[in-house]
Amino acid sequence: MSAEPTEGAETPGNTVQTHGSPQRNTAIAKLAAGAIGIVFGDIGTSPLYAFRETFIGAHPLELDRVHVLGVVSLIFWSMTLVVTIQYVSITMRADNKGQGGSLALVALLSGVMRRSKYGWLAVLLGVFATALFYGDSMITPAISVLSAVEGLAVVQPALGHLVIPIALTLLVFLFLIQSRGTAKIGALFAPVMFVYFTVIGTLGIIQIVGHPSVLYAFNPWYAVQFFITDGFKAFLALGSVVLAVTGSEALFADMGHFGKKPMRIAWYGFVMPALLCNYFGQGAMILSLDAAGAAAAIESPFFIMAPEVLRLPLVILATMATFIASQAVISGSFSVTHQAIQLGFIPRLTIKHTSASEAGQIYIPFVNWAIMISVILLVLTFQTSSNLASAYGIAVTGAMFIDTCLLAIVMVVLWKWKLWFTIPLLAVFFIVDGAYFAANLTKVPDGGWFPLAVGGVAFVILTTWAKGRQIMRKNMAESAMPIEIFTKSAANSATRVPGTAIFMASSSAGVPSALLHNIKHNKVIHERVVILTVNINDVPTIAAEKRCEVKDIGHGFYRLILHFGFMQETNVPEALKEVTGCGMEFDMMTTSFFLSRQTLLPSKKPEMMVWREKLFAWMLRNAATAMEFFKLPTNRVVELGSQMEI
Structure with a gap:
């Protein structure tokens, strides 16, 4: 997935001006x-x-006209209200410089709510959605691949006995190829998904033509x-109906990769019609069969249609399609992990870039293996996609409900929409998303606890x-x-040596501990000292011309601040090539980087609970x-240790 806005995407500073031209x-x-190939795969495989799980899931429904038309109508209006509107x-x-997603939205809101006493709540909501x-x-890879292979x-x-071994083989292979990057595989995504959506739409149309009364x-x-007719049982059915719109939050998260207009064209013009045709087709097929035939077909209506x-x-x-x-x-x-690291919610992890041209194509080994192990355990534990459906949905509906809360803040605080229009609109969103989330809470004993447990652990780690x-x-x-006091005293008391020393500092004020330790133990100062x-x-991104701030402190000392967007790679040596105002250009062969590594000590007055202190210390180590x-050159780095209480 590309983190950089694709050329032509509707993002500030990247708009094609030739409106209506053939090139545009x-x-x-x-x-x-x-x-179509990347963004709509999740919702496209629903x-x-x-439809099947709504009838044979944890709360089965009768296969009669009232229930079939009721479920198809719910799917249509859910897709219209939640996804489309x-x-x-x-x-x-509500994009942040063209980028979407919960963390991008939090970053957008934090700028205007930083001084508000409720600003912290918006941040916590976004972190919990993440x-x-x-x-x-x-859960998505497990249920998607299992449901497809079950077609065998x-x-x-x-x-039937080969379903789990084949699914596990495909899933393990999927995670093993992540380190190679998705560029080559991605070239096949769009054609495959185009054929997939065309086929499922066509199958649905054939059934609709045979039984057009489903259009009611x-x-x-x-x-x-x-x-x-069903009251509370219909409410429980929402827990399965919502599976038809899972993946809708991905549309917002992936907005920066393709732009608003192309994604809207793809949704309105192709993906949504194909999905609706298939859902209506499944309903038409069930209505056209007798009781025995409908009972057999509902076990796998997607494949029986063909x-x-x-x-x-x-x-x-x-x-x-599920693989994609x-x-x-x-x-x-x-x-998302890359964004969280950049915004300071997750410790630094090893990030490998798998493309020389696309900065957003990254691979994070720890995340890859953690998800792979979890997916394997899920398949072995739940065995079937129907069982997994009990665990699926609660995380998605929870994130959707939080997105609605954040959207409400944006509409009122940022956009300043008229309340007479905003309140009724938000009321509809909150009722729909709240009902779906509440219905999915009933799944907690049957497997819904898993995504909540994962979300809870992730939330504790992030916060x-x-x-x-x-x-x-x-x-x-x-x-x-x-720094001014230090430079005056140090310039006269220590020996100057050739070269450049760059001392990494987390704060743009004061003297970094690595510099103090270097003076104390080595009693030397380089000709040029840069506190970076x-x-x-x-x-999401910072333009190259706005990358650096330089302040000449005097006596050969400089204060340098490099600015990066939360979607950009923090490659310091590359950024230093563009820096001016720090004397001569930076030569990595004569530059040494000094880093400070803190060892945490228990405080007499801790500001966090003891178990959280220990967790933080473990993450820091x-x-x-x-x-x-x-991305510092390994042979030019010196680490100096220090101790600190928290």
Whole structure:
């Protein structure tokens, strides 16, 4: 997944000015095709299990006209309200310099709510939505691939015992190839997904033509009648209906990769019609069968719709589509983790770039193996996609509900929309998203606890690291010596040696501890001393001309601040090539980087609970070194240790 806005995407500073020109239209068409291949895989594979689970899941429904039309109507109006109106039409407007997602939204809001007493709540909501995403990223590959491979049992029941081994083989292979990058595989994504959506749409149309009365489901009265007839049971059915819109939050998260207009064109013009045709087609098929036939078909309506001779090719095509959907979620977890690291919510991790041209194509080994192990355990534990459906949905609906809360803040605080329009609109969103989330809470005993547990652990890690870093920075600032006083005394008391010394500092004020220790133990100062602070700003990207701030302190000392966006790679040596105002150019062969590694000591007055202190200390010890994170040359780095209480 590319973290940089693709050329032609609707992002500030990257807008093609030739409106309506053939070049512009071609660029938008290519971006729309790319979005079909990458972004819509998750929501596009939902027909494999969403309609089925509503009828045979934890709360089975009767296969009669009232229930079939009621469920199809619910799916249609859910897709219209949640995906089309809430996300595609409105939430996509709430971008942060063209980038989307919960963390990007938090970064956008923090700028205007930093001084508000409720600003911390918006940050916590965004962090929790991010935490829930990790639970979703574990379940999505498992349920998607399992549901596709289970089609083998429809084609040939004797092959049923091979479903789990084949699914596990595909999933393990998927994670093993992550380190090679997705560029080559990505070239196949759009054509495969285009064929997939065309096929499922066509299969649905064939069924609709044979039983057109299913089109009555466009009338919302059938959804209302479903609730009047079944009451609480209809409410519980929402826990399965919502599976049809899982992946909608990914549209917002991936907005920066393709732009708003191409994604909207892809959704309105191709993906949504194909999905609706398939869902209506599944409903039409069930209505056209007698009681015994409907009971057999509902076990796997997605594959039963196809003629028997085409079911094996459909299984293969669906498996490829779920493979792509899983790839997108895994790549998304790398992207979200990268954002969280840059914004200070996760310790530094080893990040490998898998493309020389696309900075956003990254691979994070720790995240990859952690998700792989979780996916394998999920498949072995739950065994079938129906069982996994009980665990699926709660993380997605939780993240969607939080997105609605953040959207409400944006609409009122940032956009300043009229309340007479905003309040009714938000009321609809909160009722719909709240109902879905509440219905999914009933799944907690049957497996819904898993994504909540993963989200809870991730939330504790994210907040503990952020709080620990805040305490460390505050303590360092309190004990820091003013740089002006230090330079005057040090310039006259220590021996100057040739070369450049760069001392990495987390704060742009005071003297870094590594510099104090170097003077104390080595009693030398380099001819040029640069105190370097790397700031990750609350925007996705920083232009090269705005990258650096330089202050000449005098006596050969300079204060340098490098600014990066939270979607950019923090390559310090590359950034130093563009720095002017620090004397001569930087030569890595005559430059030494001095880093400080803190050892934490228990404080007499701890500012965090003891267990959180220990967790933070463990994360600090196991974080990737600044040398790896900032891409510093390994043979030019000196680490100096220091101790600190928190």
